[in-house]
Amino acid sequence: MKTDTFTSSPFPSFGKKSSGDSIVNGVDLSVNFAGIKAPNPFWLASAPPTDKAYNVVRAYEAGWGGVVWKTLGEEPAAVNVSSRYSAHYGKNREVIGFNNIELITDRSLEINLQEITQVKKDWPDRALIVSIMVPCNEEAWAYILPLVEATGADGIELNLGCPHGMPERGMGAAVGQDPDLIEKVTYWCKKHYSKPVIVKLTPNITDIRVGAQAALRGGADAVSLINTINSITSIDLDAMAAKPTVGHQSTHGGYCGSAVKPIAMNMVAEIARDPATPTLPISGIGGISSWRDAAEFIALGSGSVQVCTAAMLNGFRIVEEMKDGLSRWMADKGYDSIEAFSRKAIPHTTDWKHLDINFKTIAQIDQDLCIECGRCYIACEDTSHQSIAKLTEQDGARRYEVIEDECVGCNLCQITCPVENCITMVPQETGQPFLAWDNDPRNPFQVAS
Amino acid sequence: MTNPLDYLPSAKEVGTYDPQALVNNFSDLHPPLTDRQAIIESQRCLYCYDAPCVEACPSDIDVPSFIRQISDSNINGAAETILKANILGGSCARVCPTEILCERSCVRNHDAECQPVLIGLLQRHATDNMQFEQHPFTRAASTGQHIAVVGAGPAGLSCAHRLAMFGHQVTIFEAEQKPGGLNEYGIARYKMTDDFAHKEVAFLLEIGGIDIQYGQRLGSNLALSTLRQQYDSVFIGLGLGASRALGLTGEEAPGLMPAVEYIKTLRQATDLGSLPVSKRCIVIGAGNTAIDMATQMSRLGATEVTLVYRRGLEAMSATDHEQEIAKANGVRIVTWAQPDEIMLDTQGRVAGMRFAKTVEQAGRLMPTGETFELAAEAIFKAIGQGFDDTSLSDATAAELDRDGERIHVDEMFRTSLPNVYAGGDCVQAGQDLTVQAVQHGKLAAHAIHQALAAKQEAA
Numbered sequence: 030m031k032t033d034t035f036t037s038s039p040f041p042s043f044g045k046k047s048s049g050d051s052i053v054n055g056v057d058l059s060v061n062f063a064g065i066k067a068p069n070p071f072w073l074a075s076a077p078p079t080d081k082a083y084n085v086v087r088a089y090e091a092g093w094g095g096v097v098w099k100t101l102g103e104e105p106a107a108v109n110v111s112s113r114y115s116a117h118y119g120k121n122r123e124v125i126g127f128n129n130i131e132l133i134t135d136r137s138l139e140i141n142l143q144e145i146t147q148v149k150k151d152w153p154d155r156a157l158i159v160s161i162m163v164p165c166n167e168e169a170w171a172y173i174l175p176l177v178e179a180t181g182a183d184g185i186e187l188n189l190g191c192p193h194g195m196p197e198r199g200m201g202a203a204v205g206q207d208p209d210l211i212e213k214v215t216y217w218c219k220k221h222y223s224k225p226v227i228v229k230l231t232p233n234i235t236d237i238r239v240g241a242q243a244a245l246r247g248g249a250d251a252v253s254l255i256n257t258i259n260s261i262t263s264i265d266l267d268a269m270a271a272k273p274t275v276g277h278q279s280t281h282g283g284y285c286g287s288a289v290k291p292i293a294m295n296m297v298a299e300i301a302r303d304p305a306t307p308t309l310p311i312s313g314i315g316g317i318s319s320w321r322d323a324a325e326f327i328a329l330g331s332g333s334v335q336v337c338t339a340a341m342l343n344g345f346r347i348v349e350e351m352k353d354g355l356s357r358w359m360a361d362k363g364y365d366s367i368e369a370f371s372r373k374a375i376p377h378t379t380d381w382k383h384l385d386i387n388f389k390t391i392a393q394i395d396q397d398l399c400i401e402c403g404r405c406y407i408a409c410e411d412t413s414h415q416s417i418a419k420l421t422e423q424d425g426a427r428r429y430e431v432i433e434d435e436c437v438g439c440n441l442c443q444i445t446c447p448v449e450n451c452i453t454m455v456p457q458e459t460g461q462p463f464l465a466w467d468n469d470p471r472n473p474f475q476v477a478s
Numbered sequence: 479m480t481n482p483l484d485y486l487p488s489a490k491e492v493g494t495y496d497p498q499a500l501v502n503n504f505s506d507l508h509p510p511l512t513d514r515q516a517i518i519e520s521q522r523c524l525y526c527y528d529a530p531c532v533e534a535c536p537s538d539i540d541v542p543s544f545i546r547q548i549s550d551s552n553i554n555g556a557a558e559t560i561l562k563a564n565i566l567g568g569s570c571a572r573v574c575p576t577e578i579l580c581e582r583s584c585v586r587n588h589d590a591e592c593q594p595v596l597i598g599l600l601q602r603h604a605t606d607n608m609q610f611e612q613h614p615f616t617r618a619a620s621t622g623q624h625i626a627v628v629g630a631g632p633a634g635l636s637c638a639h640r641l642a643m644f645g646h647q648v649t650i651f652e653a654e655q656k657p658g659g660l661n662e663y664g665i666a667r668y669k670m671t672d673d674f675a676h677k678e679v680a681f682l683l684e685i686g687g688i689d690i691q692y693g694q695r696l697g698s699n700l701a702l703s704t705l706r707q708q709y710d711s712v713f714i715g716l717g718l719g720a721s722r723a724l725g726l727t728g729e730e731a732p733g734l735m736p737a738v739e740y741i742k743t744l745r746q747a748t749d750l751g752s753l754p755v756s757k758r759c760i761v762i763g764a765g766n767t768a769i770d771m772a773t774q775m776s777r778l779g780a781t782e783v784t785l786v787y788r789r790g791l792e793a794m795s796a797t798d799h800e801q802e803i804a805k806a807n808g809v810r811i812v813t814w815a816q817p818d819e820i821m822l823d824t825q826g827r828v829a830g831m832r833f834a835k836t837v838e839q840a841g842r843l844m845p846t847g848e849t850f851e852l853a854a855e856a857i858f859k860a861i862g863q864g865f866d867d868t869s870l871s872d873a874t875a876a877e878l879d880r881d882g883e884r885i886h887v888d889e890m891f892r893t894s895l896p897n898v899y900a901g902g903d904c905v906q907a908g909q910d911l912t913v914q915a916v917q918h919g920k921l922a923a924h925a926i927h928q929a930l931a932a933k934q935e936a937a
Contacts, residue, residue, distance in 0.1 A: 120521045120549055400585040403527030419528075427528075447524050448589060 049092070049154050053356040060094070060367050062332045063225045063251035063310040065183045067156035069094035070323065070367050071348050074314050074335035075160035075186060075229075078345070080134060082144035086151070091345035092352060095156025097253075097335060100133035100188045101141050103163045103173065107132040107194075115272035117262045117288060126288030127338045128262040130273060130280055132194045133162055138176070145180040156333075158227065162188040162200050165210055167217045174221040184224045187214060189240075190231030190256025192283045205231035205256070208243035215247025225250040227312060230296075232258050232289075237296040238303045245306055252300065253312035253335060255293045257283025286338040290316030294329055298378050301330025318347075320354030327367060328374040386469050387461035390438035390454045392416075392431045398451040401427040405442035405452060413441050480743050482735040483754040483856055485827070490751035492779040500750050503777040507668040507803070508599065516603040520549035522586060523595045530583035531597060537564035537917045541580055545600055557608030560601055562615070564920075565639045566632050568678050569661045570913045571602035572669050575766075577799045579913070613684035618645035623930050626651065626709035628700070630690055631659020632912045633715030633902025635682055636919030637926075642687040644927045649709070651694035659717055661912065663742040666770035668777070670745075695868060702874035706897060711926045714875075714885065714893070714900040715919060718863030718910070724762065728820035733828025737761060737771035737860035744774060756856035758782040760831055761809075762817055763860030764794040769801065771858050772809040783809045784852055788816035788836050788843060795909070818849055820857070830854050865904070881905075890929075891922035899926055 051059035051068035058069040072095035073079050073088050080099040088096055109132055117126035134141060149157045159182045163169035177185060189211060191201030204210045211228065218226045228244035230237060232255040241252050259281050261271045271279035293315020300306050313331030317323055318339035326334050339347055364370045394405070394417075406429050409417040416435035420428040431442075443452040467476045489500060511519060523545040531541040539560055547556035560567035576582075576598035584594030608614075623646045627634045630652035638648040656662050661675035683690075694700045696716065705712045721736030723729055733756070747753055759780050761772040764787040772785045785804060787794060790813050794801065804811065815833035823829040830853040834845040864883050870876055879886040879894035884905050891899045901918025903910040 121518060400524075400588040401526075401530065402524045402585045403529075404524060407527035427530075 053352045056356040056359045057366050060333050065156050067094035070333040072333055072335045074337040075099050076337040078340050082148050085148055088345045089152045089155050092348045097158045097160050097186050100160040100162045102133045106137050107135050109135050110275045112273040112275050115262045126284055127286035128260050128282040128284050130193050130282040149181045157182045158184045158186050160186045160188050170217045171221045186227040186229050190229050192259045202231045208239050211243040212247040215244050215249045219248035227251045227253050230254040231256045237299050241300045242305045251310035255296050255315045257285045260284030287316045298329045301375050320351045327371050330372045382466045385463045386466055387464045389457040389459050391433055391436040392442050393453050393455045395451050398448050404445045408441050408445045480754050482732050486754040486756050489753050489755045489778045492755045504667045506671050511599050511603045519596050520545045531580040534579045534583040536913045539563040553607045556604035558614050564916050566916045568605035571598050573665050574913050575797045578797050621645040623710040625711045626705040627713045629715035630657035631717050633915035633919040636916040637713045637923045638688045639682050640920050640923030642685045648688045650690040651700050652692050653695040655692050697868040697872035702872050711897045713922055715902040716904040718903045720864050720866035722862045724817050726820050731828055734857045737767050737858040755779050758854040759856040760854045761785045761858045766796050768860035769796045769804045773804050773807045776807040785809055786812045786815050828857055890925040
């Protein structure tokens, strides 16, 4: 028997926000991303959670603003192996990173297209984007695009980033790693499809900006990133094989989850502040698990965010906390729309050479909060600048003091301290003017200021 | 031996007897951590530098290191880290008053959680779950030296194991029929279950080179002078075999006995139901033995157990944690009262005790003049231990310099007699802890080894 938590309650709307309502806690969360409208910026990324109508409808019922349908390919459908995921665990068994070797959809194109058509018809206010990957020739794209267009979906996302299996067949990352192919495929899509085209970029390259620039040259309406990163999460030291283990073997998979967030945010920022792609809309992807993660991606230039691992680990219900948290924070800060704080961190993100070489910050230890664990001391003593002194009080208590003249403000002590706010980094008044390395007389390639 | 109480009913005959419930009453007081619990708890350790817990450990166990090994699922590594500092780490994990040692000094007490890392239970996890194909410590090449150890308690065993590691041959002379000392005979049954003391000694002896002779009692069939002649060195780890007397008339009356004697019988009993139990009993004392006695009596079926101490709660040597165990078992603790008279019935058996209320004046304990009486069929004295008369009667042992009644040793654990060393409860005043005894034995072994090596070099 199919049960539905959202409609079977005798009090269906009591205390529960209408899941499609864009106004949450008095704040408008709606977005218009490259022409695609959604009641909120939280979309599910193309992945197992968006494989079929059943999951997608549950996601919409839970309140997700949009969904990127798991990648469609040409017939016959892909065949998947058994044993598909593995994790990089923290010591408390929390999943730090997640790895998969699953391919694109293994369901028939016909069924997928039928379901997409019906779902879009039933949920007109939600974003529905179709991920596509077909071989790198125009005929293949010219064949599938009209079929997708007929479903009424809001746009397409080109899967040019799948790092496992598909590249061996000349698709996925094999395209995404070649800027000329990105441009060409994007061009074909714009030629054979009238709605927005989002190009999903692979991080398995040296400079993410090259791929984004190629997509823009091909006519892309937006980019989304990052796709997964080539990974091996762990080796079973008895079987001497990586996980997930298929029989006696394994292969590298695609890495995602919290661990990739810092990598993804840098790549999003690189594109957002690239003068060659200044207005290219970005759908941010990579380890987003909370409203704060989403806010950070948006501050770095994302117009929407896509989530997968957090939903796979917790279920679709997490979107409720994400929307609630984001909207409360926005209300608190006075941001009345996503647009209002989008890109806000970009002006403060720059190249190293533009940083103020005269800025000085040093560590300060709050002795009342210190629990005397000595972690800051040994970290600084062994691996940094020997700028924490280990003293003993008369009663035998330990006391750690910053040697201010030696401290370079590296933050290591603050990072290793287990007590929140015990060590703070305090900016110092140096009386020196702002000086970028570009203009520093110590720089042999100094630029006159 | 519970002869003084043998006229009392047995545990079977007191109240509603349920054999399984009785067994359960004496199962593990603090159940061990599961693997998962141990991993989670190990994550709480901050891996402090110059960690306060290590400073607090009388046996110098590298606590952050073994906990980190547990968190890496390296149980054998963790166990070896513990055992190389304290070969009786398994029993110490059970009986150490961690709440006043390592866990009290844990920096996490000052952290937001205000809860120390459960160091004792983690130590137990490592030592309970270690799996060595062969003994983890090896013997150095034989030195040809033979050392006599008097007493197979924690001090003697620890000394013997370390001496064996150095390549010496060791013979231990033990008065009882089993090794382990207080671990075997003197600790509450629910603190050391499943014959753990015996298993631990068996593990310790796997190193080889250690021979134990039982039924050898100093002053009776064993002479210190002979040991000095026949062995290259002697280590004395006698413990304190005699219970202090109350010094009252009627001390020999049926119904009154030393707590340690009862606990010894309880620890060895195969059928708890056969132990004599008095429904109403009194325990005199303030240490862990008094707590162990009172709590076990209560668990055996006594309904009115009163622990009486002449000073206040804060002066009790039993820790707060121990006091809580007693209270949780229905033991009533009465303070500021000292024994005044043993009350006897018409047959000359214990019928109760009269107590004199006390007060402290200028640091001295004084009777207030008020008295009260408690009715009881049994009285257990747990007011401290001393040397028993037989070991004192050994002519050579009687010559040893003393600190009070205990044997005097210097910082190298040397007694006043050349080549004779001592450690454990028989030397150290204050907290007579298993972990302290283990440390004494270990350090004495180092001192003995150094002295013998120096002598060999000089020869």
